[in-house]
Amino acid sequence: MRAPVFRVKPSNLVRSVLASQLGPRRPPFATITRSGHLGNIGHFSTLTSQAMSSSSPRPNSAGGEVPEIIFSANQPAELPERLSKLTAWTLSTSRMGITRQFTFPTFAAAWRFMSLVADECEARRHHPAWSNMYNEVTIEWTTHRPKGLSIKDVEMAEFCDRTAEEVGLKVQN
Numbered sequence: 062m063r064a065p066v067f068r069v070k071p072s073n074l075v076r077s078v079l080a081s082q083l084g085p086r087r088p089p090f091a092t093i094t095r096s097g098h099l100g101n102i103g104h105f106s107t108l109t110s111q112a113m114s115s116s117s118p119r120p121n122s123a124g125g126e127v128p129e130i131i132f133s134a135n136q137p138a139e140l141p142e143r144l145s146k147l148t149a150w151t152l153s154t155s156r157m158g159i160t161r162q163f164t165f166p167t168f169a170a171a172w173r174f175m176s177l178v179a180d181e182c183e184a185r186r187h188h189p190a191w192s193n194m195y196n197e198v199t200i201e202w203t204t205h206r207p208k209g210l211s212i213k214d215v216e217m218a219e220f221c222d223r224t225a226e227e228v229g230l231k232v233q234n
């Protein structure tokens with residue numbers, strides 16, 4: 062007997078995946094273009110020079126590809142500059158988020174850090190995708206609604222950086 066075939070309307074998730082495949086220049090995504098909000102690309106770190114690309118991956122001066130950041134719609138103009146200061150973070154493969162791995166001296170310190178971040182998540186109603194292995198915590202910040210990278214992600218990444226310093230990162234040799 063043949064398995065029944067169910068026909069379903071595309072869910073919002075499927076639609077948003079399709080939208081992301083169509084590229085960031087179409088709704089519902091907003092991009093911040095080089096001519097739009099910011100001046101000299103030379104002053105910004107890797108993350109923001111990615112942010113300032115106004116079209117799909119383009120060659121940079123070194124001949125490599127510079128992927129475009131996909132921002133949530135309706136973000137404040139200061140977002141790229143705030144983002145550019147997060148030098149320890151990298152663009153997620155989805156291009157809709159930022160990722161950083163933190164290494165602490167002990168599991169206890171990693172857990173303390175996660176607990177402090179968790180409290181802030183609840184207060185701000187913004188939650189990470191994260192994982193922990195022993196003394197390492199890997200965090201990704203992205204926004205589900207409106208989909209993309211938003212100022213909330215940047216604020217939470219700033220909070221993580223501050224909190225990790227307070228808890229104490231492992232001294233690298």
Ligand SMILES: C[C@H](O)[C@H](O)[C@H]1CNC2=NC(N)=NC(=O)C2=N1
Pocket residue numbers: 186187188189202203204205206207
């Ligand atoms: C109602 C509530 O504020 C929303 O569902 C929040 C919860 N946490 C969230 N977390 C993240 N990362 N993105 C969101 O869009 C989001 N939405």
